[in-house]
Amino acid sequence: MSGSADRSRKAVKTYVPAYQKSEWQSHADDLEMSQSEFVRTMVQAGRKGFESATTEPASSDSDPGGDALEKQVIELLSADTYSWDELLEAVSDDIESRLDDTLEELQTNNRIRYSGRHGGYTTVDGDVDGD
Numbered sequence: 001m002s003g004s005a006d007r008s009r010k011a012v013k014t015y016v017p018a019y020q021k022s023e024w025q026s027h028a029d030d031l032e033m034s035q036s037e038f039v040r041t042m043v044q045a046g047r048k049g050f051e052s053a054t055t056e057p058a059s060s061d062s063d064p065g066g067d068a069l070e071k072q073v074i075e076l077l078s079a080d081t082y083s084w085d086e087l088l089e090a091v092s093d094d095i096e097s098r099l100d101d102t103l104e105e106l107q108t109n110n111r112i113r114y115s116g117r118h119g120g121y122t123t124v125d126g127d128v129d130g131d
Contacts, residue, residue: 009119020085037120045095 016024028038069091076082076090103121106112115122 023085034119040120041099045099 024038025035028035031038033041072091073087076087082090103112107114110124112121112123114120
């Protein structure tokens with residue numbers, strides 16, 4: 001994101017089944033995040049995963065994008081039947097761990113901090129690219 005990007009806040013609305021909203025709220029509570037912060041974080045994490053999978057060179061083997069998602073899905077489905085939500089939960093656990101590790105490292109290196117006033121994580125002194 002460039003330094004001149006519009007950082008004002010805008011509402012985004014979506015509709016999900018009640019059970020899914022409840023699951024998201026519970027997960028957000030476990031992570032000590034607001035539901036808005038949780039959804040924003042998961043969308044951004046998903047976008048990053050999608051961008052890397054679509055921008056990497058095509059793979060000639062059964063592991064397109066090099067992220068082993070195809071193998072993981074096949075292994076899970078070989079052992080049992082999953083609903084979409086169960087399958088998503090099973091494969092997204094790794095991104096949660098990676099995000100948690102990354103946030104911890106960035107906070108340790110004083111590059112980001114959690115700010116309730118700003119509604120979530122924020123860079124320290126406008127540090128966006130580590131310079």
